[in-house]
Amino acid sequence: MKRISQWAMLPVLLAVAIISLAIARQAQPPAETSIIVKPYTSTGYDKLIRSMQAGMLPGLGADLATLEIFSGFYQFTHNSKELSQQPLRESIYRSFVISQFLDPQFLDTYRLTEGILAYGLNMPEQAVELLERGSQQLDHWETPFMASFIAYDQLHDLDRAIALAQLAGEKSDVPPLIIGYTARLINNTLGTDFAIKYLEERKRRLHKGYQQGIEKRIIKLKETQNAITSKS
């Protein structure tokens, strides 16, 4: 009997503990999000240390670096303090570099490079570099195509955009879209209309949380288009 009553006490004590915890949490003021940017010495050390940590599982190391990108970008979008924005942007970029270094064929890294790095964090130069390196590793037309579009749209570097579009054309299973795109790039007749359509398509493929940067660019392009139309 004594033993049964001891066991019966267990759920009661558990319930008391949960209720006390809930009350304590309610009483606490909401904690401020603190941003911790990892110490950084150089890209080489970063790569070396992360390789050692990942050991025989570099793929898992790349997955974890991608999760760091998710959490870093969440902090970036939810943090209003201007001071911490720049180190945070650099820290997110380093996670991209590590993810690519540990697993150069991981497609999520490249998809996020376009959505987050090029448009969300406004680091197009770094995004194109990363995608260019990825294009050498992957037999996938989408990666050099993304790089080409960013080079055209954000860097305004037509020669680089054409070279990357041609690289995309050399990959297997290339859709006819690439040939038309390259031709229009060479003739410099791509225009804002194509850019808007392309970005809307890319936005549709991204998770809602990472659409913000592309959305901003679409609005800007539409404004430019409207201005041109009203002038003419």
Place this chain on the structure above:
Amino acid sequence: MKQLIFFTLQEVINARLFRLMLLAPMVLSLLALTFTGLFMLDLGKVFVDSMFTTAHILCFAFLMFMTVPFLARDIEARFTYVLLTLPINRNQYLIGRFLGLTMAFLLLISALAVVSVLSLELTQFIWDDLYMASANAGNIILGIALISCQYLSLMAVALFVFSWATGPAEVLSFTFLIWLLSWIFPPVLTAMQDADVAETVPPLLQAFLEGCYQLLPHLTGGDIANRLAHGASLSGSDISLYIAEHTAYTVILLILSTLLFRRRNL
């Protein structure tokens, strides 16, 4: 010796920890599915990565929490004396112990392989084939088999340390150190091929590491895991070279262990 092998296998199977280990793949594969769900596009690759992580966790647990304490107990409790009173010699005792542990290890690996394939089947009901394209059962089983090859040679390391160690602490610490070295060293050699990494290392150390890189086989466990996770196939020569490398380590360590154990003052 055959009796000793089955006696060792029986001992391991009767251990509660080993039974828990046999159940662990199910829990770990559920965790792998949850982890995969965090990603967007390359879900097949993440799933395979998670299953290989599960394999490493289980193999490490078997090495450090089953093999090492098992051998350490033979020293500490002077169990060796009891077994050596049987009509077997020291070499047979050592090899019998190793083969018994290997059989139990293979049982664990088989359980993991079955659960991995079942989990892969389960993913078809959760995610579209488009996202899971890179994951296939053949690659998962091959990856797990190659990981277990590596851990078999680490079990031989534990046996080698046991053949001269004076107590459990030595077996544990030396085996762990060699595991750590095998975890860190090959990826460092591969990373050194990157220009950014090479810049950070002093020239003398760089020359030493480059020398090691040239001496050792270039295909590491990490490269294999990455290739298989992306659905690429491994060539027959790559697979046989990797197996031959780890079998060679195992055989060399077993020969050294028997030589040392034969002269050991019990």
